[in-house]
Amino acid sequence: MEIVLSGIRSTGHLHLGNYFGALRNYIKMQDEYNCYFFIADLHSLTTHPHPDDFHSGVKTILAEYLASGLDPEKSAIFIQSDVPEIVELYVLLNMIAYKGELERTASFKEKVRKNPDNVNAGLLTYPVLMAADILVHRAHKVPVGKDQEQHLEIARLLARRFNNLYGVEVFPEPQAFNFGSDLIKVPGLDGSGKMGKSEGNGIYLYDDEKTIHKKVMKAVTDAGPTAPDSKMPEPVENLFTLLKIVSDKETVDHFTKAYNSCTIRYGDLKKQLAADICKHTLPIRERIDDISNDSDYLAKVVRKGREKARASASATLAEVKRAVGFRSF
Ligand code: AMP
Numbered sequence: 146m147e148i149v150l151s152g153i154r155s156t157g158h159l160h161l162g163n164y165f166g167a168l169r170n171y172i173k174m175q176d177e178y179n180c181y182f183f184i185a186d187l188h189s190l191t192t193h194p195h196p197d198d199f200h201s202g203v204k205t206i207l208a209e210y211l212a213s214g215l216d217p218e219k220s221a222i223f224i225q226s227d228v229p230e231i232v233e234l235y236v237l238l239n240m241i242a243y244k245g246e247l248e249r250t251a252s253f254k255e256k257v258r259k260n261p262d263n264v265n266a267g268l269l270t271y272p273v274l275m276a277a278d279i280l281v282h283r284a285h286k287v288p289v290g291k292d293q294e295q296h297l298e299i300a301r302l303l304a305r306r307f308n309n310l311y312g313v314e315v316f317p318e319p320q321a322f323n324f325g326s327d328l329i330k331v332p333g334l335d336g337s338g339k340m341g342k343s344e345g346n347g348i349y350l351y352d353d354e355k356t357i358h359k360k361v362m363k364a365v366t367d368a369g370p371t372a373p374d375s376k377m378p379e380p381v382e383n384l385f386t387l388l389k390i391v392s393d394k395e396t397v398d399h400f401t402k403a404y405n406s407c408t409i410r411y412g413d414l415k416k417q418l419a420a421d422i423c424k425h426t427l428p429i430r431e432r433i434d435d436i437s438n439d440s441d442y443l444a445k446v447v448r449k450g451r452e453k454a455r456a457s458a459s460a461t462l463a464e465v466k467r468a469v470g471f472r473s474f
Contacts, residue, residue, distance in 0.1 A: 149178040149322065150284035152185045152225065152275075155202040156194070159209045160347035161422070162331040162340035164429075165390050170288065170324045172214040180220035181282050181454060182210065187225050187232070188274060191267045207443060209350055212432035221457075223450030225278065230458035235270075235277040237465060241306050242273045242299075250295055276300035279319050281458045286322035297321055311468040315461070331390065332383035334364035348422060350429050357426065361419035366411045374405045384414060391421040 151171060153159075159168070174180055186203050194202060203224060215222055225231060247253060247269050257264050267274075272295075279287055279300045289297055297319060304316035330339050333346030340347050348360050365380040377385065381404075389397050396417060403409035436442065 146177075146179040147285045148181065148282055149174055149286045149288065150181040150183075150279055150282055150319075151288050152183045152188075152278055153206060153210075155184050155186045155189045155199075155206050156192075157202075157342050158205060158347075158349040158351045159213070160331075160340055160342065160349050161387075161390075161426075162347070164213060164350055164425075165331050166290070166329055167288065168210070168213045168215070172216075174288075174324050175216055175219040178286070181284065181457070182215055182220055182222050183225050183228075183278065183450075183454070184210070184223075185225050185278070188271065191265060191271065192263070204437065204443065207447070208433050208437040209429075211436050211446065212429050213350065217446045217449055221450050221453035222446060223454040224447060227447065227451040228281070228454045228458050230455065230462045231274075231277050231281050233462055234281050234458075234465060235274050237469060238273050238277055238280070238303050238307070239270055241310065242270065242276075242303060244269070246299070246302075247272060250299065252292070252296070272296045272299040273303070276303045280304055280316050281461050282454070283315075283317055283457075283461055284319050285317055287319050288322045288324060290328070294321060307465075307468075313464070313468045315464050315468060329390065332386050334360060334383065334387075336365035336380040336383070348426075350426050351433055352426065353430070354423050354427060357422055358416075358419040361415050361422065362412075364415060369409060369411065370404055370407045373407055377404065381411075384411075384418060388414070388418050388421070391425055392417065396421070 151167070153163070171180070171182065184203050184206050186199070189199075189202060207222070207224075210222060211217070250272055253269060253271070256268055275296050276299055279297075280303070287293075287297055287300075301318040304318050308314055308316055332338070333340040333344055334348070335344075335346040338344060338346075348357055352360070364384060366384065367378055367381060370377075385397070385401070385404075388400065400409060400414050400417070403414075
């Protein structure tokens with residue numbers, strides 16, 4: 146069975162973009178692939194989170210993963226720092242990753258531009274750690290968005306370079322993976338662009354009903370269509386995109402008709418949208434609370450995930466170290 150791997154950084158909460166854009170597909174993938182899902186706590190250290198927040202960040206994402214439907218009986222769900230083989234492979238891959246190629250990655254350049262006072266070596270070698278995450282399980286497929294394609298290219302480059310340098314076939318070249326239908330982009334409610342953590346426009350799985358209503362009611366719109374069947378401006382189109390994601394067909398048809406006949410009332414549309422978002426997220430929110438309070442369950446999940454991930458990672462590391470020339474006395 147092909148191996149699929151995906152990770153998420155342990156900062157903040159999951160938003161609708163993460164859920165509808167990624168997680169919902171992961172849940173389906175679990176039945177068809179040998180899946181590894183991990184929480185990238187080491188990656189989150191580039192921004193120096195306060196020690197008090199570090200563990201709670203991991204716990205939050207873990208509980209939200211599980212509440213969304215990732216199943217520890219089907220997939221390995223683990224914490225990156227629980228698998229020391231990742232760090233070991235990271236060190237070895239750093240020896241064949243060149244400063245120039247890392248400096249040229251778009252994400253590094255952007256981070257340097259945004260945070261010129263914290264250009265640490267971990268930031269430069271971020272894609273190498275990502276490559277280690279992927280290659281340590283010899284993953285075939287990595288579900289990534291467009292923004293991550295360059296990082297995946299580096300993982301392929303390092304896999305190839307390692308295999309060539311040592312004359313081995315240890316690593317397959319991981320491919321970007323789009324499971325099922327087309328990738329959807331969940332828009333933000335601030336008029337343009339996608340929903341995102343750093344964009345500050347997220348509706349989170351953990352938001353309560355009141356917060357969701359408030360956020361949706363504040364969404365940017367316009368004065369309304371003035372001619373029948375006119376083209377929607379982007380902010381209005383974004384509301385309809387969200388509606389198509391969370392509501393049933395009749396609801397979408399109803400508001401589309403109202404827009405096309407210029408009788409639409411955005412207030413009604415927003416109320417319906419908020420209610421339909423809640424229908425998806427409130428049961429998840431309840432599960433997040435239950436799971437967060439169940440320390441025994443969380444410990445069991447993490448232990449099981451660690452065992453499975455370490456078994457796979459240590460088998461790879463043994464081959465890697467043999468290839469490099471490590472020998473025991
Ligand atoms: P991030 O929170 O940006 O690290 O993204 C984690 C996962 O969620 C990635 O697979 C992203 O492609 C996906 N994702 C994040 N934001 C959105 C969005 N607005 N629409 C669709 N997918 C998204």
